[in-house]
Amino acid sequence: MLLAVLSGFIVASIIPLIGKWLKGKWSVVMTMLPLTLFVYFLSLIPSLPADQHLLASYNWVLTMGINLSFLVDGLSLLFALMITGIGVLVFLYTSAYMKGDAYLDRFYGYLSLFMGAMLGMVLSDNIFTLFVFWELTSISSFFLIGYKNESTASRKSALIALAVTGLGGFFLLAAFAMLGTIAGTYSIQEMIGSGDQLKEHPAYLPIMVCLFFAAFSKSAQFPLHFWLPGAMKAPTPVSTYLHSATMVKAGIYLLARFTPVLGNVPEWNNTLLIVGGFTMLYAAFHAIFKKDLKEILAYSTISALGMLVFLLGLGTSEALLAMLVFIVVHALYKATLFLVTGIIDHQTGTRDTTVLSGLRKVMLPVAIAGGLAMLSNSGIPPTIGFVGKDLVYASTLSSEGFAIIMTVVAVITNILLLYASVLAGIKPFAGKLPSTLENTRLPEWRLWLPPLVLGIAGLVLGFFPHILEGGILGPALNALVPSAAEFHLQLWHGFNFVLALSAITIAGGLLLYRFFKPGTGASAILAKLHKTSPENIAHLFNRNFRVFATRWTSVLQNGYLRIYILTIVFFLTALMAYKSMTKVVVSVNLNKVSPLTSTELVVMSILIIAIIYAVYTPSRLSAIAAMGVIGYCVCLIYVFYSAPDLAMTQFAIDTLTVILFVLVLYRFPNTSTIQVGRSGYVTVWFHWFLDRWLPS
């Protein structure tokens, strides 16, 4: 198990050695890594009876209770299968998509790293291990988004993604630290036992807020969603892998994982409902106004993630089942659409929906994949998407409270998403092939096979949903709701209200597509809205913060040593002044002072004269000479008080220091009399307080 999780990291660290060899035609070999892992995780399914967990634990940091403990239950296995399964296709796709890229080996290294981090995250049972892997996904995704490092926009969006998800990680650590302290354990499974105690604890709300912040940042929920469309600057395989199927679901996974521990509290559910519901509507509205294929997909992904959060917020057993099914559905169709988009981009060089059309004539397999994905996305039978959508409507309808509002929200979102899916999955292939695109060719099989496999998988699972049901979804639901009832996924439920809603959705979406054409007016309104969007606010904050930081630095870190020393001494003096004025009673017991000998008197007078001279002389050379005199006087004082050892060292050091000073003298800037005077006052002041302070 440890090997399975770490294999991604191991491979990533080997890649620099074999990179040259890998860059050539052998890049397909990399596909073996996710494939092996996928088969391995598939083989775990039968050994996963509904109520048992496979736990493997390795000691890591024993003294802090941090173990590499991995838990395989339905939920983690579902995610692990998705990560590795889609990983296989993405790795294969990459080998053709990035063919000839100068840094293909590096890219595979990042991908493997990311896959390892993702697997580690979903399989971890120890919260701190989970946190470490969570951060690793952020970091590896930073490299992947910023892969085209010569492009400014790409670098910038990578940085934004890292900043947002990194901030989320910070909150996650806070939440975990509180959780661990209160529950007294770092194991999530053990926390479930003390769930009630956690929910009544006064720190429950802070924990919840921190956890939500982390999950929302990763899963691109409003108002932290803006990094996701920016992340579309990444190469398409990255967008497919990270931003549709896996990484953005990390937040969903986190929320799902902690539902048994912290869930079923009104605050928990309502927050998720509001945030998820708003996000899915907001993003779906944005999606239909976009023209770039990838942007459409980005916003529809945010919307889908919103729906997942929304379903988690409903929190009923049916809603959680709907969520699990929808995770699979979404991963399948969204990955397909991204891959299809990548092919279109790769072959035609454009992603503009207003230009693309009629491509089915030149790339039929791709068109089939796109069509299948669109069917599943739209929830048109007989795809798995239809099953998923049915479950969503069934769970909103049966929810307590605002069942109607929730259902309406879900229906509207789905209508808009359907519009977006038609735009992305059908529009580029339908209609007449424009003359500009006539030279387009069907790409090689490594490009078109992955989306086709995913599209067909959506169809097959639609016909036979029970493939999913017993093996994986059952245990997964059990992990969320231990007392979940038996369920059966069905394609056909008979004629009922849910079916009617589905029909409304499909009809609504198609009508919308038929009659609605986003005009310039709508775009203008959106542009206006953009000014107050969270993205813009964040940018504004960034800009102003940088200006502030620059000014702050130029004041504090001005590069003048003399100013630094002046400041330090000034504040020390002020502090001492404050202390000695307020609390300290200074008294010198004159009776105990030893009598002053004449030699001491002479040395002291020389010392004082030298100090004053050193402080106020305008000539540096004489100041240094005076410093030397001061040093030797101090040596003599040491000798008087019988510390020859100290005196000797001081003597030698002083000699060296004077030499050093003479050497660097020429490098000093010219100082005005004002500066000398200013330094002099501070110095004398300092010494005055030092003298007052020392006797006490």
Next chain:
Amino acid sequence: MKLLILRTTANFLLPLLLLFSLFLLLRGHYLPGGGFVGGIIAAIAFVLHAFAFGLRSTRKLLRVHPISFMPVGLGLAVFSALLPLLKGLPVMTGLWLDEPFPVVGLVGSALLFDVGVYLVVLGVALTIIFTISESV
């Protein structure tokens, strides 16, 4: 020609100062002295030489870059600290030979440590001064 007196003196002073620094180093365990001050005196001796004859000839005299004294000194100090481990004693325990050496006196791991300090101080001081005087 101006430097004639300085050069003549420096020629005599360099070995004398170095001897003095060794003297301080060796007596340092019981009497005033030690590796630190010894190292500084040695550094002063070389700096004096550099003033009189120029930096290049001092570098020639030293043969090695003064920066290389630092790792040797640090290594010696660490070695002397770890030496007791071989005998199963805690780190930094003082070990002493039974018989005193002629001239030097009792020799122990403390002396080794002091030699390390001597070399580090010499290396640091010379590196700083040489670097600065070269860049001026």
